[in-house]
Amino acid sequence: MSEPAIVLGANQYGKAEVRVVKVARERARHEIDDLNVTSQLRGDFAAAHLVGDNAHVVPTDTQKNTIFAFARDGIGSPEAFLLRLADHFVSSFEWVTGGRWAAERFAWQRIMADGAPHDHAFVRSGHEVRTAVVVADGAERHVIAGLRDLTVMKSTGSGFEDYPHDRYTTLAETHDRILATDVSARWRYARADVDFDGRYESVRALLLEAFAEGYSPGLQATLFAMGRRVLEAHDDIAEIRFSMPNNHHFVVDLAPFGLDNPNEVFFAADRPYGLIEAAVVREGVESPRAAWDGIAGFC
Numbered sequence: 001m002s003e004p005a006i007v008l009g010a011n012q013y014g015k016a017e018v019r020v021v022k023v024a025r026e027r028a029r030h031e032i033d034d035l036n037v038t039s040q041l042r043g044d045f046a047a048a049h050l051v052g053d054n055a056h057v058v059p060t061d062t063q064k065n066t067i068f069a070f071a072r073d074g075i076g077s078p079e080a081f082l083l084r085l086a087d088h089f090v091s092s093f094e095w096v097t098g099g100r101w102a103a104e105r106f107a108w109q110r111i112m113a114d115g116a117p118h119d120h121a122f123v124r125s126g127h128e129v130r131t132a133v134v135v136a137d138g139a140e141r142h143v144i145a146g147l148r149d150l151t152v153m154k155s156t157g158s159g160f161e162d163y164p165h166d167r168y169t170t171l172a173e174t175h176d177r178i179l180a181t182d183v184s185a186r187w188r189y190a191r192a193d194v195d196f197d198g199r200y201e202s203v204r205a206l207l208l209e210a211f212a213e214g215y216s217p218g219l220q221a222t223l224f225a226m227g228r229r230v231l232e233a234h235d236d237i238a239e240i241r242f243s244m245p246n247n248h249h250f251v252v253d254l255a256p257f258g259l260d261n262p263n264e265v266f267f268a269a270d271r272p273y274g275l276i277e278a279a280v281v282r283e284g285v286e287s288p289r290a291a292w293d294g295i296a297g298f299c
């Protein structure tokens, strides 16, 4: 039997992590967009791989330059910026049939100075990062928005009980514990003509609200409540996926020091941590694999 021939499989290429900062300075009050953008082209690049023919290889350097050139007109929402890049590359080179464009956006807030928000001095706000991915396949566009490292905690209103016990179980049941996590969420829009900035702010607020409200019997239940809240509020969001660590806080035994500890002093462990991941979806609505391929850290 002869060996199967060795052929080229799936491929994409581009420039990763282009850090672009755009300052809008038409007015004295400047605005800042701070992004980390990755561009990857898909299409007919077989000759480059098989025989070193670069005739179809739009240089990664050109892809980087295009990101900077497009920023000159303003960035706007990360999703809209990525859609512009996708449309540009797919329409400019006939052998480019699609691609994947991803962005992280870092938030800056005005520094308060002399009792007022400063016009051009900023402080990085929060730890969380807004994320966006656009996948293009011909005329089709998938838009996935998201956030990561949205760190939240509730100091009560959470427990974990009624789980199976076996010979290795030492965890004590509780109906009063700290619940803490760093929310990573990605949601897929059903359409590409959405007010992306408005939706982002709304989804972030809904996630926080659902985390805060009610009693949490487990991080799994809280995750689902957060996802359901978002899907119930927004028809144009098809599905939402989460990856959330359970950042354990252990009650410290202060008895050796003659002290009680009624859930007041905790050891915040950084590892190991529980890791809870799930998708919250609309029944019967298919999730396009192509949209999610390459998004690491979500099941």
Ligand SMILES: O=c1[nH]c(=O)c2[nH]c(=O)[nH]c2[nH]1
Binding pocket: 160, 171, 217, 218, 219, 220, 246, 274
């Ligand atoms: O909310 C929780 N979910 C779990 O699956 C789990 N497992 C565990 O040890 N503690 C917790 N807490």
